[in-house]
Amino acid sequence: MTATSAMPQRGLALVPTPRLVRDSGRRLTMPYIGRIVETTEAGRLDPTCVLAAQLADDIEQATGMRWDTAKGDPWQGFIRLDVVRESTGGGDDAQVMGERAYRLDIAEDGVTVLGGGLPGLRDGVQTLRQIIRQSAPALPAVHIEDEPAFAVRGYYLDATRGRVPTLDWLKQWADLLCLAKYNQLQLYVEHSFAFDHMSETWRGVCPLAPAQIIEFDAYCAERGIELVPSVSTFGHHYMALRTRELRDLGEFPEQADRAYSFIERMEHHTLNITDERAFDFSCSLVDSYVELFRSRKFNICADETFDLGKGRGRGEAERRGVAAMYADYVTRLCRHLSERGYEPQFWGDIAVEMPQILDSLPDDVTLLNWIYEPEAEDEKVRLVARSGARQIVCPAVWGWNSLLARPHDAWRNISRMARYGWRHGADGMLVTDWGDFGHINDPRMSIPSMMVGAQYAWDPETLGDADDSEVASRMEAELNRRIALAVYGDAGGRLVEAWSDAARQVAFGWHELVGIVELDDGRGGLNEDVQAVMASRCEGEYRERVAAASTVRQACEASMAALEDRLDAAEAMNAALVEDRQTIAEAIAASSGDRAALAQPLLLACEGQLLLNDIGAHLARVWRDGEADDAESVRCGNLLAARWETWFEAYCRVWRSISEESELHRVADVVWRTADLLRGASVTD
Incomplete structure (x- = not known):
């Protein structure tokens, strides 16, 4: 169409x-x-x-x-x-x-x-x-x-990895989704809902409460948006499996007292399903949560079960195989829902990596087939289509770990996934918005990419299938112009294009800063799990150097050396970012929309990325050249620390305008530890 x-x-x-x-x-x-x-x-x-x-x-x-x-x-x-x-x-x-x-x-x-x-x-x-x-x-x-192409045009919003939105803001988001003709919304929940008998898991994170879900469900329904319940039931139980009450349900209960880590939170979080209490736990989450919604669908998640069969379940995995363990558990959960009259959904990442799982799934299951690469191929979408399983394709707004989000990567990913889904008979598209590592990304920064999702969910063949890079570039620029006018009242159409360019000026990103800070295990030793993740991000000799490091200092130096080309370009990137910021400011000034609501998160994000680039370049210079005691280097580090702390105080005020306090203190911990490094705190040898 x-x-x-x-x-x-x-x-x-x-x-x-x-x-x-x-x-x-x-x-x-x-x-x-x-x-x-x-x-x-x-x-x-x-x-x-x-x-x-x-x-x-x-x-x-x-x-x-x-x-x-x-x-x-x-x-x-x-x-x-x-x-x-x-x-x-x-x-x-x-x-x-x-x-x-x-x-x-x-x-x-x-x-x-x-x-x-x-x-x-x-x-x-x-x-x-x-x-x-x-x-x-x-x-x-x-x-x-x-008339729309896809029957399902959904949005998936992270409400668990550090940021819990206020109910007032969630309603504003539902209003915007309605205007963009989305008709489904899911909130990602791990430990951020106040389940009975789980206060040790959700304490201190300002969890969503049953009354809020009931009220928001009704608000969405009035606007034609189906609020579909979604909760982790298999993997991603990092917070629950660190508690005294529930740790024994995990694959590695002996690691429950390790220092909190954003990176480890994404890696280690899987139930030990050889313990029958794990299934009872999963069902208890489903049974209590599902009653709050009018939808007859339920997303059990069940993604990224990295630890399955590696700890307490190792014997079972050696006997039966991880694929069989996974398929049996997911099938049991799906049947539990089906027997109650609900339509189960789950993330398809494990199933498409182990295709034998596809043949064992109940007929009423829908796979949420997520593929986030900007240059995504259609192989996994075709695989599910050939199996006969129902699927919804799931691209991303590319906001995670980014102050400015990344509209260009989102456009490439969303446009491809929509076409693949349409051509292979998918039921619809679910655009995902994640907040890894503390949800540093303000959700409002995802609006341009959310609108791209609205366009392609409505018409997956928008302006044809442009494989030619020059044609594709013109297509993207035209859509950016229309979004700038439709959403922000920017008659000049420059806002989103400048925003997209600004998002590419990243010499040193939030996820890289988190990695540097978390290489220290909190006791002065090297966190080998974080080290392994940092090494996996590198290529060639740098991967080997990071993996071979035996101290925090060596791992930090090797990790920063891997970024040398980007960090050497930090000054040029910041110059480009300053130009983009000027264009953004002029576009905001000339817009007919709510200028304050746009300027607040967007200009703050530009300032934050300028600082991150400077911080990365400074730390690399100090560690590479050994200038830690040089007077000019000390002065520069102190100045950067003060600017970083001042910026973060403003960031906290903006956070609280749309989100609960939730886990802002964990973001603050990374910021303060970075400021200490800038002021000359030693990295443990």
Whole structure:
């Protein structure tokens, strides 16, 4: 499905782009006093008139006047919302429309949005809202016909790896997802929900509570978004398996008292499924969580079970094989859900690496097939399709471990995965937004990539399949321009392009800083698990040097040496980043959107990345050249430490504006330890 007409004539930029737009070329002035009417049938489907209220809010924002709303066929209004009636016997309204299709007409005698069903009507309203936001009080006289490709257009938001969003902000995010025509949302939960009898696991992280989930579920449902429960039930139990009550359920309970580590948290977290209590534990999470949602779907996660069969389960793994252990456990969990009338989902990374698992899955299971490489291939999508299993393709917004997120990598990944999913019969697309290593990435920094996901979930073949790099570059730039206007009111269309370029100016990133800090095991010794991860990131001789290090100092020096080419370019990268920041600031100043809400996280992220680049270059210079005691080096280190600490205080205030305190203290620990290094604290030899 490809858009047959775009709307560049008057600067309108609709995301996702409708498949058919006929523009008369005329502009029509809206009445200053008006009404929005939901017909009897539309009102039955939208009993609280959320759709009419959304339009009234946008009209008030654009014109200053609050329009009336009503429902029922007798009422007259300039904007009329309707759905196709089964009883229609002829004429244009008898045209067959799928439930997700809509038609939108803006004419002199009024505006009509006609949906094939409630989903189509809702999406048609979102198109009208975007037009109103960009052009009211003079609307273009247009006829639009539209329908999405994928039935499932979902977003997956990390609410566990350091940052727990406030309920108020989650509602704002649901509003934005609705405007972008997403219809599913999942929150990633490990230890960040207040399960009964698990207070030792969630204490101190400001967990989500049952009442919040119930309220948010209702809020999402009113906006056509299915809130699907998702909770870790197999792997990713790092926090639970460090507690005194639950540690005995893990593969390596003897390691439960090791110092906390962001890196280890991503590596060691798997249940020992040879202990039957593990299955009872998994089922208890499912049974208590599922009751809070109206959805009949449930994501058990079950991904990255790295430790399976390596600790207490080693004997079973040697006897049966890890693949059989994994398949049996996931199948049991899925059947537990199926027997209760729910449709199970789980992440497909283990299954596609061990294809024999695919043949043993229950028929009602949906694989969430995540592939995050920017240059992703379709091999794994084809593999699942050939097996006959249902799948949803899952690309990423590429925000993790990045202050600025990475719109360019996200565009390459999302556009490919959408096409693969469409061509291989996937049920839909679920765009993932992760927060590894403390969730340093402000979720609002993912908005451009979230909009890219909205475009490609709606139309996976957007502007064709451009393998030519020059054509692809133009496609990306055009989509960035439309997102800048549609979301931020940037008529010049420069904002997202400059943002995307700024995100590439990373000489030294957050994940690299975390690795350097965590090479120290907290007791002055070398953390060999972190060392192994750091070595795996390097190539050639550097991988060998990091792996061969026997002290923290040697491992730090070798890790920084592996970044030498990038760190040597830090000054040039910062110069480019300063130019991008200037373009961003000018675009914000000229935008018609909420400038403060945009400037706050975005300009703060630019400043943070400038600092990270300087910090990396300074530490590399000190360790490489032995300048730790040089007067100028000491002065530079002290200055950088002060700037870093000052920046972080501002960062904390911004964090608290949309998130609970949650695990901000763990991010602070990395920041303060870095400041100590900058001030000359010794790295243990």
